[in-house]
Amino acid sequence: MVEFKHKTPLIDQLETGPWTSFVSDIKREHESRMENPKGIDYQFNQECCDDLLGVLELSYDHGRTHWKHGGIVGVFGYGGGVIGRYCDQPEMFPGVAHFHTMRVNQPMGHYYKTDYLEQLMDLWERRGSGLTNMHGATGDIIFLGTSTPQLEEVFYELTHNINQDLGGSGSNLRTPSDCMGQSMCEYACYDTQEFCYNMTMEYQDELHRPAFPYKFKFKFDGCPNCCVAAIARSDLSFIGTWRDDIRIDQKAVKAYVGGELKPNAGAHAGRDWGAFDIQKEVIGLCPTECMSWDGSKLEINTPECTRCMHCINVMPRALRVGLDTGCSVLAGAKAPILDGAQMGTLIVPFIKVEEPYDEIKEKVVEPIWDWWMEEGKNRERLGELIKRQGMQKLLEVTNFKAVPQMIKEPRSNPYVFWKEDEVPGGWKRDINEFRKHHQR
Amino acid sequence: MDEEATKTLIVETLKKKKGKSKFYLKDFYKMVPDEKPRAVKNLVNQMVQEETLEYWSSGSTTLIGLKGVGKQAAADGED
Ligand code: HEM
Ligand code: HEM
Ligand code: SF4
Ligand code: SF4
Numbered sequence: 224m225v226e227f228k229h230k231t232p233l234i235d236q237l238e239t240g241p242w243t244s245f246v247s248d249i250k251r252e253h254e255s256r257m258e259n260p261k262g263i264d265y266q267f268n269q270e271c272c273d274d275l276l277g278v279l280e281l282s283y284d285h286g287r288t289h290w291k292h293g294g295i296v297g298v299f300g301y302g303g304g305v306i307g308r309y310c311d312q313p314e315m316f317p318g319v320a321h322f323h324t325m326r327v328n329q330p331m332g333h334y335y336k337t338d339y340l341e342q343l344m345d346l347w348e349r350r351g352s353g354l355t356n357m358h359g360a361t362g363d364i365i366f367l368g369t370s371t372p373q374l375e376e377v378f379y380e381l382t383h384n385i386n387q388d389l390g391g392s393g394s395n396l397r398t399p400s401d402c403m404g405q406s407m408c409e410y411a412c413y414d415t416q417e418f419c420y421n422m423t424m425e426y427q428d429e430l431h432r433p434a435f436p437y438k439f440k441f442k443f444d445g446c447p448n449c450c451v452a453a454i455a456r457s458d459l460s461f462i463g464t465w466r467d468d469i470r471i472d473q474k475a476v477k478a479y480v481g482g483e484l485k486p487n488a489g490a491h492a493g494r495d496w497g498a499f500d501i502q503k504e505v506i507g508l509c510p511t512e513c514m515s516w517d518g519s520k521l522e523i524n525t526p527e528c529t530r531c532m533h534c535i536n537v538m539p540r541a542l543r544v545g546l547d548t549g550c551s552v553l554a555g556a557k558a559p560i561l562d563g564a565q566m567g568t569l570i571v572p573f574i575k576v577e578e579p580y581d582e583i584k585e586k587v588v589e590p591i592w593d594w595w596m597e598e599g600k601n602r603e604r605l606g607e608l609i610k611r612q613g614m615q616k617l618l619e620v621t622n623f624k625a626v627p628q629m630i631k632e633p634r635s636n637p638y639v640f641w642k643e644d645e646v647p648g649g650w651k652r653d654i655n656e657f658r659k660h661h662q663r
Numbered sequence: 664m665d666e667e668a669t670k671t672l673i674v675e676t677l678k679k680k681k682g683k684s685k686f687y688l689k690d691f692y693k694m695v696p697d698e699k700p701r702a703v704k705n706l707v708n709q710m711v712q713e714e715t716l717e718y719w720s721s722g723s724t725t726l727i728g729l730k731g732v733g734k735q736a737a738a739d740g741e742d
Contacts, residue, residue, distance in 0.1 A: 293721035393725035
């Protein structure tokens, strides 16, 4: 039996619920570190997990945190990827006096080979707490808890032995993340992994050397199903889409109607929902009412379709995304830290996603960064700057033409001011000429 | 830009600041108003490489200060 130094009655209650608990996980890691069956030569405090539970228990007891906020730690040459965390009760909890977080760039699409996962874990058990967060809200691998001297060591082993880099943290480009895309998913409208990897390599400087007003995230979804929730979580979201017709296999449509094919690939099989009703479950739920079914033929009025994916998700064998594919770009999504949560606003309805992606880099990403770096206030996200200076300003700096698809709701800003050079003939007026016809 | 003179200017300006030891990159732009922000950014990065300056991070925000000045852990204005 492994001993625990700290009694933790309050957080022990978190283990009594129906779900697995991080408290149990941390206890298991403590037991493993004390028993050390693999004979690991621990470079970081062996009792850190016990102390971590202790400090959390104390916080629950006090209703206050016992962590300080922030610090000067990093690896040489990088301004991000390491987040300093120090405990404010180091005598009581020496194992977590330093407990820095490291962000590690995840493999694209979250593909791991077992031996790679083992390498990561061997490194982190030896040089850190052994605790990870797979994956953080940003999508990367989070190594939780190590001391300052171990940072360079972890970085060296990561880059030299495991061929992996640190990710982003602080006021920089955060570790870009993507869905598995064309590697496994037939809905993918572009190669998310190739694009995400390319953008990660292209913008290494932005990722490792913080020079932005605040954090900035790219996320890549292969289709509007948005498996990585790019639309809600990234300053620039690249969401796969198409602009020709949804491909329809009428025979397969009939097979769904006849019950030979299971709707949603059988995902709702746990309960008897009755026979599949195409009218009710597909045609009637199309948000733009652009579909029709006359009992033998399914039709879609493409100009009205907003590519919401509903019909395709229900009948994947019968309906497929179009062939003229690319992505939509949305800007400004963010979590609520300041000024409320925001979803991305459409800024580019359609753009081709083709290597080397120069059009996206030069016409979308870089003009937006130039504007935000110049005009953004400290700690102001892109979405907040768009709100403060207006969509019109964004269109101006990017040179995009306003198109109806960009309006995401009935206008919330009633003012659209034309500039003189945008109006044929301008608007120089002769006040004397005017007064001839209009009295004061 | 005369790099050495600008570096000295930055260091001298930072030394004069009272109470605060860590600054946003934008504060550095203001110290050298005649230079393009991008040039100042590159210079600040270079000064970090040379270990004159260092990054401080809350995890979500990055600040920059003279190396070794102010506290390692926690934010300014705490005691
Ligand atoms: C009752 C206790 C806790 C609750 C309810 C909780 C809940 C959460 C939730 C909901 C998230 C966001 C998940 C996501 O969207 O990816 C999160 C993220 C995270 N949690 Fe916890 N957590 C708890 C304790 C802890 C502890 C003890 C640690 C560290 C030892 C921890 C470290 C993290 C980290 C590093 C992240 C990711 C932050 C980021 O991605 O930027 N959490 N937690
Ligand atoms: C009461 C205590 C804490 C508060 C109020 C707090 C608050 C925050 C806030 C506001 C953010 C920014 C989130 C965002 O903008 O998305 C953040 C990020 C983070 N915090 Fe904390 N935090 C606390 C404790 C901790 C502790 C104890 C740890 C680790 C030991 C930790 C690790 C992190 C990490 C890894 C991030 C993500 C940084 C990033 O965005 O890359 N935090 N925290
Ligand atoms: S976002 Fe679309 S393409 Fe990517 S995995 Fe999800 S369903 Fe497939
Ligand atoms: S993708 Fe959505 S909007 Fe388009 S036809 Fe299907 S259900 Fe209707």
